[in-house]
Amino acid sequence: MSRPLEKRLAIITGASRGLGAGLARHLAAKGANILIVYTSDASTAAATDLAAELESKHSVKTAVVQVDITTPSGPDHLIEKAKSAFTKEDGTFQIDILINNAGVVNPAPLGSVTLSDFDATFQLNARAPLFVLQAAIPYLPNDRSGRVINVSSITTSMGFWWQSCYAGTKGALEAMTRVWARELGERCTVNSINPGAMATGMYTSLPKEMLEKVWSLNYMAPLAATREGIDSKETIAAAKDLGGRPAYLEEVAGVVGLLCMPEAGWITGQVIGSNGGGVMTKG
Template sequence: MSRSLEGKLAIVTGASRGLGAALAQHLAGKGANVVINYTSDNSTAAAKTLAADIESKHGVKTALVQCDITTQDGPGQLIEIAKSTFTKDGRFQIDIIINNAGVVNPAPMGSVTYDDFDNTFKLNARAPLFVIQAAMPYLPKDRSGRIVNVSSITTSMGFWWQSCYAGTKGALEAMTRVWARELAEQATVNSINPGAMMTGMYTGLPQEMLEKVWSLNYMAPLAKPREGIDSPEIVEAAKGLGGRPAYLEEVSSIVGLLCSPESGWITGQVIGANGGGVMTKG
């Protein structure tokens, strides 16, 4: 893997496992030092294991920051701990921010609660805003910064039971365009819109909801399983899901492209990261 991000500092929220962990691994593989943010005590062991693996594999420095970025003080705490760890010779710069932390809270119309929406909005939309604001004094001054917001395919396809998730991720996409203008002298700002991913995210969903995932995967032309390439387990699982979910590496590689020096002419965009499940005109 090219070390095109050598020496840069990346902050990844929600990074202890799943896509967040894959993003941290991918950026570290390109040479970036990584701040691994997570919230729950239950994620501490996974975060420590991830950090040790990253440092061993890629020879970069990591920092673990356990804080709740949905609180008023959380984003500032995240940035201050990163600053205390990575300041060198009086200089501290944040080159990359990946707003990955998110929550789904699926519920059909008629059963959405106030707390469902409020808690989803706090993490999916409000937290990225205040993380970026806390980081602004430390972003580059030469447009070399990169901010990538992890949105969702659900914002474009009106997927069932997703009033909270699609609504708050749609807000994140709208703010992406605002931030692309306001932060243009410091960083590019883009979003990606993954669909189903191999994260185990469906294990807690009701069967009725799982059945609806079939249409999401079926619409993605690249989701058809490949005999002899995908594992037999993946090929079998895809039969009941309409197609295979994305490998985490496939999605993290798209984020890596958006963080590269060569991506400096892309900003304010929602980049398809769903195997063609949703095709949009940019």
């Protein structure tokens, strides 16, 4: 099996569950060593189990670190833990791939948005990626081979209901993606992806009034149409209420995997569609 990312270090925030875990599995299968970053005590078991799984299946090196990256000291603490775990015997340490995946939604209709929810959403979705990247800069490659990928959202383009906090902060992340692509051009590429509904259970936990509005938007995504004999019966049944099926984690992880490849070295400052055609843009 080809392992094009052999021994490259990938740091993934929010990596214990959902898309983050899918990204860790995908990159480990390509040979990357993985640092799994998570926040809550409730995720400790999932993070350690995932690390053991990746080492057993793919013979890569892994480490886990529990840290709140929204705190002033969190980003520096994260990078110090990475150095402790992945510094080579010759004393060198390099971060090849950084994926800013951690995020929070906090949906609320206009008129009901609270200051505390907006602050919490901004701190994790927009501020934390900036300061994690700043802490990582001294350890990025100097030959443009580095990869920084920010997980944004389809909501930044759709004017999605109840998403003042989420879409606003993810829009800020997309704007910073373009700034970072210019400032770090000799070190790494910097791109965002914009997934829509994913098979993580997140969307089914949203308020019923919001799910009803999702239907028409998902219906417009050409790849969200379900397929008898390919998609599971459970997926097909759930899609009826959502207007189409969500993305499987491996489909979105595959887009990130492509951006991490050496052949993707001419792509930077972009928001790469990863939503089944729910948003089509002309660059």
